[in-house]
Amino acid sequence: xxxxxxxxxxxxxxxxxxxxxxxxxxxxxxxxxxxxxxxxxxxxxxxxxxxxxxxxxxxxxxxxxxxxxxxxxxxxxxxxxxxxxxxxxxxxxxxxxxxxxxxxxxxxxxxxxxxxxxxxxxxxxxxxxxxxxxxxxxxxxxxxxxxxxxxxxxxxxxxxxxxxxxxxxxxxxxxxxxxxxxxxxxxxxxxxxxxxxxxxxxxxxxxxxxxxxxxxxxxxxxxxxxxxxxxxxxxxxxxxxxxxxxxxxxxxxxxxxxxxxxxxxxxxxxxxxxxxxxxxxxxxxxxxxxxxxxxxxxxxxxxxxxxxxxxxxxxxxxxxxxxxxxxxxxxxxxxxxxxxxxxxxxxxxxxxxxxxxxxxxxxxxxxxxxxxxxxxxxxxxxxxxxxxxxxxxxxxxxxxxxxxxxxxxxxxxxxxxxxxxxxxxxxxxxxxxxxxxxxxxxxxxxxxxxxxxxxxxxxxxxxxxxxxxxxxxxxxxxxxxxxxxxxx
Amino acid sequence: xxxxxxxxxxxxxxxxxxxxxxxxxxxxxxxxxxxxxxxxxxxxxxxxxxxxxxxxxxxxxxxxxxxxxxxxxxxxxxxxxxxxxxxxxxxxxxxxxxxxxxxxxxxxxxxxxxxxxxxxxxxxxxxxxxxxxxxxxxxxxxxxxxxxxxxxxxxxxxxxxxxxxxxxxxxxxxxxxxxxxxxxxxxxxxxxxxxxxxxxxxxxxxxxxxxxxxxxxxxxxxxxxxxxxxxxxxxxxxxxxxxxxxxxxxxxxxxxxxxxxxxxxxxxxxxxxxxxxxxxxxxxxxxxxxxxxxxxxxxxxxxxxxxxxxxxxxxxxxxxxxxxxxxxxxxxxxxxxxxxxxxxxxxxxxxxxxxxxxxxxxxxxxxxxxxxxxxxxxxxxxxxxxxxxxxxxxxxxxxxxxxxxxxxxxxxxxxxxxxxxxxxxxxxxxxxxxxxxxxxxxxxxxxxxxxxxxxxxxxxxxxxxxxxxxxxxxxxxxxxxxxxxxxxxx
Numbered sequence: 001x002x003x004x005x006x007x008x009x010x011x012x013x014x015x016x017x018x019x020x021x022x023x024x025x026x027x028x029x030x031x032x033x034x035x036x037x038x039x040x041x042x043x044x045x046x047x048x049x050x051x052x053x054x055x056x057x058x059x060x061x062x063x064x065x066x067x068x069x070x071x072x073x074x075x076x077x078x079x080x081x082x083x084x085x086x087x088x089x090x091x092x093x094x095x096x097x098x099x100x101x102x103x104x105x106x107x108x109x110x111x112x113x114x115x116x117x118x119x120x121x122x123x124x125x126x127x128x129x130x131x132x133x134x135x136x137x138x139x140x141x142x143x144x145x146x147x148x149x150x151x152x153x154x155x156x157x158x159x160x161x162x163x164x165x166x167x168x169x170x171x172x173x174x175x176x177x178x179x180x181x182x183x184x185x186x187x188x189x190x191x192x193x194x195x196x197x198x199x200x201x202x203x204x205x206x207x208x209x210x211x212x213x214x215x216x217x218x219x220x221x222x223x224x225x226x227x228x229x230x231x232x233x234x235x236x237x238x239x240x241x242x243x244x245x246x247x248x249x250x251x252x253x254x255x256x257x258x259x260x261x262x263x264x265x266x267x268x269x270x271x272x273x274x275x276x277x278x279x280x281x282x283x284x285x286x287x288x289x290x291x292x293x294x295x296x297x298x299x300x301x302x303x304x305x306x307x308x309x310x311x312x313x314x315x316x317x318x319x320x321x322x323x324x325x326x327x328x329x330x331x332x333x334x335x336x337x338x339x340x341x342x343x344x345x346x347x348x349x350x351x352x353x354x355x356x357x358x359x360x361x362x363x364x365x366x367x368x369x370x371x372x373x374x375x376x377x378x379x380x381x382x383x384x385x386x387x388x389x390x391x392x393x394x395x396x397x398x399x400x401x402x403x404x405x406x407x408x409x410x411x412x413x414x415x416x417x418x419x420x421x422x423x424x425x426x427x428x429x430x431x432x433x434x435x436x437x438x439x440x441x442x443x444x445x446x447x448x449x450x451x452x453x454x455x456x457x458x459x460x461x462x463x464x465x466x467x468x469x470x471x472x473x474x475x476x477x478x479x480x481x482x483x484x485x486x487x488x
Numbered sequence: 489x490x491x492x493x494x495x496x497x498x499x500x501x502x503x504x505x506x507x508x509x510x511x512x513x514x515x516x517x518x519x520x521x522x523x524x525x526x527x528x529x530x531x532x533x534x535x536x537x538x539x540x541x542x543x544x545x546x547x548x549x550x551x552x553x554x555x556x557x558x559x560x561x562x563x564x565x566x567x568x569x570x571x572x573x574x575x576x577x578x579x580x581x582x583x584x585x586x587x588x589x590x591x592x593x594x595x596x597x598x599x600x601x602x603x604x605x606x607x608x609x610x611x612x613x614x615x616x617x618x619x620x621x622x623x624x625x626x627x628x629x630x631x632x633x634x635x636x637x638x639x640x641x642x643x644x645x646x647x648x649x650x651x652x653x654x655x656x657x658x659x660x661x662x663x664x665x666x667x668x669x670x671x672x673x674x675x676x677x678x679x680x681x682x683x684x685x686x687x688x689x690x691x692x693x694x695x696x697x698x699x700x701x702x703x704x705x706x707x708x709x710x711x712x713x714x715x716x717x718x719x720x721x722x723x724x725x726x727x728x729x730x731x732x733x734x735x736x737x738x739x740x741x742x743x744x745x746x747x748x749x750x751x752x753x754x755x756x757x758x759x760x761x762x763x764x765x766x767x768x769x770x771x772x773x774x775x776x777x778x779x780x781x782x783x784x785x786x787x788x789x790x791x792x793x794x795x796x797x798x799x800x801x802x803x804x805x806x807x808x809x810x811x812x813x814x815x816x817x818x819x820x821x822x823x824x825x826x827x828x829x830x831x832x833x834x835x836x837x838x839x840x841x842x843x844x845x846x847x848x849x850x851x852x853x854x855x856x857x858x859x860x861x862x863x864x865x866x867x868x869x870x871x872x873x874x875x876x877x878x879x880x881x882x883x884x885x886x887x888x889x890x891x892x893x894x895x896x897x898x899x900x901x902x903x904x905x906x907x908x909x910x911x912x913x914x915x916x917x918x919x920x921x922x923x924x925x926x927x928x929x930x931x932x933x934x935x936x937x938x939x940x941x942x943x944x945x946x947x948x949x950x951x952x953x954x955x956x957x958x959x960x961x962x963x964x965x966x967x968x969x970x971x972x973x974x975x976x977x978x
Contacts, residue, residue: 064962064964065889065963065964065967066964066967067823067967067971068968068971069819069820069823069971069974069975070820070896070900072820072893072896133892137883137884137888138883140882140883140888141882141883141884143882144877144882147922147925147926148929148930151926151929151930152929152930158930159926159930162926162930163919163926166918166922167915167918167919170914170915170918171912171915174911174912174914174915175908175911177892177895177911178895178899178904178907178908178911181892181895181896181899181907182899182904184896185896185899185900205899205902205904206904
């Protein structure tokens with residue numbers, strides 16, 4: 001089942017690639033059907049998941065490369081636990097959302113949907129892999145569709161941004177593969193489950209802390225964390241809307257997931273030693289990201305910088321090295337994926353209509369687009385952490401978990417929330433309220449089903465997590481519990 | 489007879505070459521008409537010879553025939569057979585890839601025959617277990633290649649030939665000097681004899697090191713590693729593109745095969761642990777860095793691929809350094825080199841075939857002129873992109889597995905620093921490989937006129953690209969072949 005879900009988007013992609021040129025229009029239908037099926041399968045897995053049991057479920061495993069003269073054995077092993085299952089669900093959900101909000105794409109639609117589907121396969125693979133080399137393989141594959149999506153369908157300085165994105169990530173992963181190979185050589189296996197049992201890597205050929213650093217750099221670049229964040233505003237701003245949604249919603253989570261799954265659970269000793277460093281760079285990211293957000297004049301850039309700030313909370317939760325903080329970090333990944341995904345989708349709709357993202361030029365849009373305005377308000381309030389919406393539960397848990405460990409730094413983190421209230425509300429006020437500008441009199445609201453459907457679905461998810469977070473938080477808590485145990 | 493049977497794969501190539509030359513000479517006497525239309529006949533003969541060679545190797549594998557031939561001059565083992573397949577296969581693909589080029593060319597018979605002779609020479613280089621044999625094989629392929637590089641008689645081609653000829657002569661002299669040292673010390677020309685001398689003596693160690701250095705320098709020319717790479721860019725640019733592909737894949741692989749044969753079979757015992765590990769490691773690090781940095785600034789795609797092949801040779805050398813640095817019982821390094829050569833053959837040949845097809849249609853070798861090729865010829869652009877992704881080391885291609893395999897060998901041999909230099913170089917390489925991809929896909933062409941490759945080029949490219957993905961997705965067969973080739977030296 002899980003293998004089917006991972007590779008089914010690829011099947012859709014092949015089908016689309018084989019479409020004759022005059023039927024390019026059916027590409028989107030095929031893509032939509034494909035992602036609906038994937039979402040249905042993943043939703044089934046979510047319901048079918050045995051919450052009482054510990055360890056991984058839905059495991060598929062087969063030998064992929066068998067070397068007889070060394071330990072270099074690669075396995076295709078996938079499986080899900082409480083940590084990865086919600087992220088897989090998030091990926092499948094946003095995968096469908098990204099197809100729907102691209103419904104009116106005109107430029108080379110065939111290739112566009114092929115790359116979006118390839119991207120979905122790679123992301124599902126990253127979160128499901130239980131073998132380090134397989135994880136790395138999916139991690140690398142993801143770059144190819146992103147490279148094409150940004151450089152061909154992007155706007156503005158798209159080619160530069162695509163380069164920056166690919167080279168930053170590739171640079172990080174270059175270090176990661178050395179870390180992975182060293183771990184595999186020391187333990188004699190690349191299986192994440194077995195590696196997590198090893199515990200100590202003090203007898204590795206290079207010092208354990210250096211392996212930890214090699215692994216973690218890639219994840220910190222991906223999250224992203226100041227000062228490795230500079231690729232993010234560029235990539236976000238110039239990427240097409242659907243790609244921004246996937247980038248903010250899922251791709252950044254690869255970094256957070258990697259930190260939890262690899263750095264913390266395989267090398268807990270080193271992670272515990274590094275907690276203060278993590279907390280400091282988290283606090284810096286939160287505050288620096290928030291301050292940068294305040295001065296942005298481009299809507300997409302504004303949300304991109306707010307992502308830097310919000311992903312800082314994930315690292316702050318990680319630095320608590322305790323169960324509560326880790327649960328908060330994991331929840332923050334899911335909620336940030338939904339909220340920021342929705343913000344980007346809405347900004348994309350505004351841009352489609354007004355053809356500008358400059359906050360200064362926009363104004364009084366509420367009168368013209370009440371639906372978009374209302375939804376923007378919901379997403380914005382969720383983003384700044386209003387109770388009863390998804391962001392609140394995640395952030396509060398992060399702060400609760402981290403306060404004991406790092407009092408001062410947590411307080412700095414809380415200040416970031418105040419900033420968030422400022423930049424979100426100020427943005428909404430400037431763009432949607434105020435005097436309606438006559439030049440926007442022609443603009444229409446989002447009325448098409450493929451615009452409203454995804455937005456409403458996202459809202460439902462955000463409210464559902466906000467009102468009753470337990471349905472997803474319990475799962476995540478069980479997922480990070482074994483990691484927290486090792487760290488204690 | 490058994491000797492001839494074991495030598496069959498090479499003989500098939502040589503017989504094919506002889507036939508082609510005879511037909512080429514006799515045909516005008518039969519009919520002028522037939523002579524003018526000789527190309528399909530000659531190319532067919534060449535393909536048949538390559539296929540015959542591959543078939544013979546396959547028969548040897550299936551009937552499990554191994555052994556020494558001609559009084560220990562050559563040895564037919566898994567290592568030899570692996571390279572028989574590689575060279576005959578590459579020669580066949582090059583013949584296919586030359587169809588368009590030859591149609592505009594006078595010396596068709598000579599061209600095809602020389603390719604086969606060169607392939608036979610390379611194959612004998614891998615098989616040779618005696619210094620005399622190795623040297624003769626080395627010369628056989630070198631002389632064939634001189635003629636091939638300059639066969640178009642253009643100004644740049646002639647300049648390339650002269651450069652190639654002179655530097656090759658020097659490198660051969662240096663190689664011979666190294667061989668002379670080995671012979672002088674041990675009184676033997678067979679690799680086995682030298683091996684037993686090296687294993688049983690503690691004297692003359694510095695002379696042995698000197699011999700190893702001379703051999704590395706001389707054969708470094710064949711492998712095209714820094715600092716013996718000076719000929720590469722000009723020769724790659726000046727030679728006909730199919731010959732450039734042949735040089736960059738087959739000639740390089742032959743260099744590595746001979747280095748492995750001599751160093752592992754003859755110098756394995758005494759020197760293996762320390763002396764040349766760091767020599768190879770240093771050459772690897774410098775080759776990767778210099779090749780990649782210079783490739784960054786190239787505007788001509790053939791020159792770019794030339795510098796990139798220097799960098800790739802550096803990456804392959806990581807595996808050799810790992811052989812030397814680790815316990816000789818662990819064959820991971822050798823196996824990783826053999827595997828990388830196999831994967832690299834598919835990848836680089838595919839890249840060159842695509843370049844031949846595209847450059848022929850757009851009339852330029854400049855990377856900037858590749859803008860928008862994806863719009864005009866989606867399949868060609870996809871093929872080239874797949875090969876370039878493989879050269880960069882992206883999954884799910886052969887290059888990904890090959891790089892991980894080599895870096896893994898380095899890590900296991902305690903050469904983490906070298907692996908780190910290797911991966912950082914991959915990032916540099918990503919920039920110039922992906923720049924070509926970007927040009928093809930993200931920029932607009934000057935005209936929208938669509939074009940297709942000739943069926944021969946298309947078939948050759950399809951074979952290469954399928955190989956690139958097949959190895960990337962299911963590497964086990966090639967891994968097993970590489971490992972059994974490596975076991976020859978255990």
